[in-house]
Amino acid sequence: MYAYDEFDRAFLAERVAEFRDQVGRRLSGALSEDEFKPLRLMNGVYLQLHAYMLRIAIPYGTLNAAQLRRMAHVARVYDRGYGHFTTRQNIQFNWIKLDELPEAMAALAEVGVHGIQTSGNCIRNVTTDQWAAATPEECDDPRIWAEILRQYSTLHPEFTYLPRKFKIAITAAGHDRAAIKVHDVGLRLHRNEAGELGFEVLVGGGLGRTPFVGKSIRPFLPARELLSYIEAIMRVYNQYGRRDNIYKARIKILVHEIGAEEFSKAVEAEWEATREGALHLTDEAIAEIRDRFIYPAFETLANEPAALTEALADPRFATWHRNSVHAHKVPGYSIVTISLKPVGAPPGDATADQMDVVADLAERYGFSEIRVGHEQNLCLPHVAQKDLPALWAALDAAGLATPNVNLVNDIIACPGLDYCALANARAIPVAQEIAKRFADLDRARGVGRLHINISGCINACGHHHVGHIGILGVEKNGQEFYQITLGGRADEHAQLGTLLGPAVSYEQVPGLVEDVVDTYMELRAGPHELFIDTVARLGVEPFKERVYAAH
Incomplete structure (x- = not known):
């Protein structure tokens, strides 16, 4: 765990006081909703279908018990008794009243958590592997570098008003649990042949309306150069990113339009001009951050007592x-x-x-x-x-021991039309119905590792593009329909799924998914061939022929 200091606490207290004043002015009518919107978004407050939603960052996915207990308190006192954990290591409270938002934020700030930069066209919460500093796979604790980026990017004056939101993910393990290839910048921490620590840098990944897998622009960046190189990327994006069209404003569009090679050249030129400045990380600066992480005092124990x-x-x-x-x-x-x-x-x-x-x-x-x-x-x-x-x-x-991790009913889903003002279709009820179809754990284990991702709109908060089975809700003549993709994945071999066929109605989705799974069980080369490997071997056509014949 990272140990925050008095500066962090004072900063959050001042931010809450500032927001309390803004809310007071909104409630009195001194601020219109349009005037209040940019102020609330800077603190992670959205206006959803039914109420304001508060999004709280969980930096690099790490919480302590006191922080989680305080989140429980906020859920119980200011919301409807629950919170929703997202695909970007945040928690969302969907029903907080506007006049109570400052109190909820103050309660969270007391334990060092907040919603700053969980919205807006800025560098969002930096995410990483939830197994960081525990898995034997990794070469270093990626949270060290995520914290360096967090401190660098918080309220950065040059990058608070980017062309569009910006997301960074880091992994230090061979198996990517942070989905780095579908982020604006993905960082793979590894050691070169000389044993030096550094990053492979990927840019231009992202999902949404126009999905792309990130492109590698630097196989090895010395770790101490991280901030100077990230700043070079941000400056190139800030200068050349589209601001005339919200749908073409992400860095992935810039990289796609000019090409990864040209983008890399622009970054390298910017970097060479600035790399020796204040952003060069000294060993002392890195050690200072590293020393503020408190690690467990492990006992000497035997495996499997x-x-x-x-x-x-x-x-x-x-x-x-x-x-x-x-x-x-x-x-x-x-x-x-x-x-x-x-x-x-x-x-x-x-x-x-x-x-x-x-x-x-x-x-x-x-x-x-x-x-x-x-x-x-x-x-x-x-x-x-x-x-x-x-x-x-x-x-x-406590109802928390369901043994379905990575199985067909361990479904990723956004809030969808039940909450979100942007959604075209429901996501939660679809996930619930599919999970019921595979409630028999023996059946689910027989199917093996299979990831289903559901999004209620093209913004892809459920990451449907990279689900082994991806489900996207769309609206047609006022009715909910769903497009199905197969073969996506978010790991170190990340790729986008392939469209299976025409969209189907809300009522048809669970049965179609069940047919896809049954088809896989018939076509797989053996009990150890995973769904994603069967799709890679055969393509989607055998699934399309069987599934649509049944519908």
Whole structure:
């Protein structure tokens, strides 16, 4: 966990006071909604279909127990008793009253969390791997570099009014859990042949109306050059990005129109002119940030102690353990993923009571640390294996031990037309109905790893383009229809899905998805060939022929 100082606390207190004054002026009529809009967006406040929505950043997906407990308090006192975790490591409260927003924000600021730069045309919350500093795969803790970027970008005077919003993601592991290739800038932390730490830099990724997979413009950037190179990218984008058309304003359009090679040349020229300035990261500056991260005091433990071996005799515990527990870099410890996708519930939602339970369990078993993942699930990154049986029992009692992580009913979905003013179609009810079709966990495990992503509009907050099965809600003559894509993926082999065929009605979607899965089960080369690999081998045509024949 990063330890914030008095400057951080004073800054947030001043920001809350400023926003309290702005809300007061809006309520008195001194500010119109149009005048209030840019002020509220700077603090992560949106006007949704039914109410104001408050989006809170969870920097690089890391929370402590006190922060999660305070989020539970806000959900219980100022909202309707729950919060929604998003694909970008944020939490959203959908029902907060305008006159109570300053109080909710003040309560959150007391524990060091806020909504600054979760909206607007600025550098948004920097995201990373939810297993950071726990997985044995990685070469360094990517949160160190995310924190450097957070401090650099917060209220940056030059990049507060970019042509469009800007998103950065970092991974330091071989397997990409941060979806870096579909961000405006993706950073892959690795070591070169000389053992030096640095980044592969990708630009121009993004989903939405015009989706692209990011292009690599620098195979290796020395780590100490991170800020100067990011600033060069931002300056090129700020100068040449489109401001005349909101749909063509993202950096992905600029990279696409001029080409990655020309964009890279412009960045390199800008970088060479500025790289030796104040943004050059010294060893001392990096160490200062690194030293402010507090790591667990791990015990010397054996892998799989006797208590765990005995507990694995319980089939329910064994099923959860096989699905939700992953290898840790320290012997005797594990990474635990907590599914927020119980069958029939809105994906990514957690009640205030559940947040309190997770906070309590993090204090008891996980060094008070919680992570939020890209897949809208939570994670306890440091759990002693001897504590896994007790942890599972407590999660099970709270309805948080569904063993469906990465299975067909671990569905990513945006809020859709139930909440969002931009949506064309519902997403949550579609996800719920599909999950019910695969509620039998034996069936879901038989299907294997399969990611379904659902978006209620072309803005793609559900990342449907990179779902193994992607579902996009569209509107036709006042009715909800859905386009289906197959073969997308968001990992280190990221690619966009291929359209299966004509859009289908709301009522047809669950059955069509079930037919796609059944077709995969018939066509796969064997029980170990994953859905994504079957689609890669055969293409979408065999699925299209069978599925549309049935509809």
